[in-house]
Amino acid sequence: xxxxxGMSANVPTDICFSFTGLMQRGxxxxxxxxxxxxxxxxxxxxxxxxxxxxxxxxxIAELVQNYPIKSCAVISHIRQANRGAxxxxxxxxxxxxxxxxxxxxxxxxxxxxxxxxxxxxxxxxGQTDSELSFCWLLKQMEDKYPQPPQDMASVFKFIxxxxxxxxxxxxxxxxxxxxxxVMTYCTNHLYWITRRAPFGKASLIDxxxxxxxxxxxxPNDVVSxxxxxxxxxxxxxxxxxxxxxxxxxxxxLADGNxxxxxxxxxAEKKVKxxxxxxxxx
Amino acid sequence: xxxxxGMSANVPTDICFSFTGLMQRGxxxxxxxxxxxxxxxxxxxxxxxxxxxxxxxxxIAELVQNYPIKSCAVISHIRQANRGAxxxxxxxxxxxxxxxxxxxxxxxxxxxxxxxxxxxxxxxxGQTDSELSFCWLLKQMEDKYPQPPQDMASVFKFIxxxxxxxxxxxxxxxxxxxxxxVMTYCTNHLYWITRRAPFGKASLIDxxxxxxxxxxxxPNDVVSxxxxxxxxxxxxxxxxxxxxxxxxxxxxLADGNxxxxxxxxxAEKKVKxxxxxxxxx
Numbered sequence: 403x404x405x406x407x408g409m410s411a412n413v414p415t416d417i418c419f420s421f422t423g424l425m426q427r428g429x430x431x432x433x434x435x436x437x438x439x440x441x442x443x444x445x446x447x448x449x450x451x452x453x454x455x456x457x458x459x460x461x462i463a464e465l466v467q468n469y470p471i472k473s474c475a476v477i478s479h480i481r482q483a484n485r486g487a488x489x490x491x492x493x494x495x496x497x498x499x500x501x502x503x504x505x506x507x508x509x510x511x512x513x514x515x516x517x518x519x520x521x522x523x524x525x526x527x528g529q530t531d532s533e534l535s536f537c538w539l540l541k542q543m544e545d546k547y548p549q550p551p552q553d554m555a556s557v558f559k560f561i562x563x564x565x566x567x568x569x570x571x572x573x574x575x576x577x578x579x580x581x582x583x584v585m586t587y588c589t590n591h592l593y594w595i596t597r598r599a600p601f602g603k604a605s606l607i608d609x610x611x612x613x614x615x616x617x618x619x620x621p622n623d624v625v626s627x628x629x630x631x632x633x634x635x636x637x638x639x640x641x642x643x644x645x646x647x648x649x650x651x652x653x654x655l656a657d658g659n660x661x662x663x664x665x666x667x668x669a670e671k672k673v674k675x676x677x678x679x680x681x682x683x
Numbered sequence: 684x685x686x687x688x689g690m691s692a693n694v695p696t697d698i699c700f701s702f703t704g705l706m707q708r709g710x711x712x713x714x715x716x717x718x719x720x721x722x723x724x725x726x727x728x729x730x731x732x733x734x735x736x737x738x739x740x741x742x743i744a745e746l747v748q749n750y751p752i753k754s755c756a757v758i759s760h761i762r763q764a765n766r767g768a769x770x771x772x773x774x775x776x777x778x779x780x781x782x783x784x785x786x787x788x789x790x791x792x793x794x795x796x797x798x799x800x801x802x803x804x805x806x807x808x809g810q811t812d813s814e815l816s817f818c819w820l821l822k823q824m825e826d827k828y829p830q831p832p833q834d835m836a837s838v839f840k841f842i843x844x845x846x847x848x849x850x851x852x853x854x855x856x857x858x859x860x861x862x863x864x865v866m867t868y869c870t871n872h873l874y875w876i877t878r879r880a881p882f883g884k885a886s887l888i889d890x891x892x893x894x895x896x897x898x899x900x901x902p903n904d905v906v907s908x909x910x911x912x913x914x915x916x917x918x919x920x921x922x923x924x925x926x927x928x929x930x931x932x933x934x935x936l937a938d939g940n941x942x943x944x945x946x947x948x949x950a951e952k953k954v955k956x957x958x959x960x961x962x963x964x
Contacts, residue, residue: 446808447771450731465746490728499779502806523804523825525783527727544804 404494404510405434406592407478408577408628410584410650414444414472415625419606419613421478422467423633426608428457428480437493438463440478441506442471443581448504452493474652475584477577479508491528495577496536498524500543501550503580507536510630511573511589535568539578555649555656558585562647569645575630584650586628588642594628595639596655604634624653685775685791686715687873688759689858689909691865691931695725695753696906700887700894703748704914705761707889711739714763718774719744721759722787723752724862729785733774755933756865758858760789772809776858777817779805781824782831784861788817791911792854792870816849820859836930836937839866843928850926856911865931867909869923875909876920877936885915905934 407424409417421440428434438460439452449471457463457480479494486492495508509532516531522541526533542564543557551557561578565587568574576587586592599622601615619625628650632639642648649656688705690698698721708715719741720733730752738744738761760775767773776789790813797812803822807814823845824838832838842859846868849855857868867873880903882896900906909931913920923929930937 444735444771447735447774449733449771452730454725454728461750462746465743469742490725490730493728499805499808502808504808524780525831527780527783527785550806 404479404481404508405432405630406508406510406575406577406628407440407476407633408579408584408586408650409473409476409625410653411474411623411625412652412654413620413623414474415623416470416472417476417478417627418467418470419604419611420627420629420633422611423606423608424478424480424629425457425463425467428463430458431608432480434480434482436481436483436488437490438478438480439493439495439508440466440476441495441497441579442473443475443504443506443579444473446503446581448497448506448581450495450497452490452495454488454490454493475579475581477506477508477579477584479510484512485532486528486530489528492530492533494532496533498536498540500524500540501547505540506579506581507539508532508577509535510575510591513568513572513574516571535574538568539564554580554583558583558647558649561585562587565647566645577628582651583656584626584628586642586648586650588646588648589644591630592628592642593630593632593639594626594642594648594650594655595632595634595637596624596626596653598624598653602637604637606633607635608633626650626653626655685760685762685789686713686911687789687791687856687858687909688721688757688914689860689865689867689931690754690757690906691934692755692904692906693933693935694901694904695755696904697751697753698757698759698908699748699751700885700892701908701910701914702759703892704887704889705759705910706738706744706748708761712889713761715761717762717764717769718771719759719761720774720776720789721747721757722776722778722860723754724756724785724787724860725754727784727862729778729787729862731776731778733771733776735769735771735774756860756862758787758789758860758865760791765793766813767809767811770809773811773814775813777814779817779821781805781821782828786821787860787862788813788820789858790816791856791872794849794853794855797852816855819849820845835861835864839864839928839930842866843868846928847926858909863932864937865907865909867923867929867931869927869929870925872911873909873923874911874913874920875907875923875929875931875936876913876915876918877905877907877934879905879934883918885918887914888916889914907931907934907936
């Protein structure tokens, strides 16, 4: 199995603290030695760092832990391989372009009888059930919306319906982002927490590190973190239910069951994520 | 304008030396302050590092210079923006998946009347003439070969014909790779050099750095480097002609004018690039 980490924020925020906790599970406090990856969106673009080697002793993971890259949407994954060899093309997250947006996907779990998933123009490069199911999802999305859709809330509701079908094939915990939204889909293990003022302290489960978010934030910051297992031991994480999907936007959980998504005009609640204020130097 | 750097090798080879020279042109010895990027293939997968900030003082560029990532196919770019704002989505190289392979593209030059380039399912995310022309090329490739083609030599010959049309719109120096081949197309500035035994010393033009390749290589290594301007001052670089295309495979220039490509069974000359022998730790 693997572990997932995602973030949605209303201002560009670094994920160094949570990523530090996750990386320990990559061969240190956890058995996920078969690679790791992280994708940060900045505007419509993204950066990705990945390595098929264990995260706990990766120089590139060390850079990502110590160098605050600020983003409003992040997806990360550490891998314990089940389907597909340990190599770079099988290392999550996977990214494809659709409708002029980059879509990033990471999966926790294992599917059976997944070989019958028919893909379209997006073909898998590697051999994992995860990348195949991502390409299958993209085909469903493109078949349903041949032209770039305007109402993204409907799109995510439709993706969740497709995920219900993937869940019939096994364990399918997923994070998906187009750079603006971070979508979650739960089969069994997915937790989330939203941090906002008044901010407090948090301490990692996997390493002896504590942070005082009050020193790192402004009063208007809203940041949600999603993970397959809670990363801190002194905060209350919400557990998602089997079959539940979540849609995070600008740090807030927009909706947990999608019923009201259609009625909520997202444009109204959209607070445009600003570009990073500090240059990456 | 921008600068390009590419590499093709028959064994996984690091590009630290050449990259160090190129990075100095990103705001130090050259005016290319508007971002940089580099893509390394490893097997069918790839890693990409990019930054919209100047390369000469980027922490991520520093990591790439000092940390030997070994690859058989590399494409790099530093940018001096003309079309499109300075941001991450406009930073080269660009990557898209087609036929179950990742294609990576970088462009030097500037096109006029490019807005009439019709794209298909691959849509640009940013606003550059470069990314648009890449998506246009992908449409030509997919229209011509709806299914994954077997004869890649014919594919690259066809791409070169498409590049001839782009050259009618302005300056189009290009590097393109599917991870196995590195294709070059020249309008005005493109140089290449192939290094093989007996290896000698080389010294960078842009920084006071010398390397003795004999200490870094084995006698069977063959490594070609392509750049918009020569990077060393004590070696003989070959200049490509306007409209010329080159196809590098396992370090060797397969052909410069494509006429014999169809007749050369590539499978025969293919020496499979081995996976990196040293783990990235």
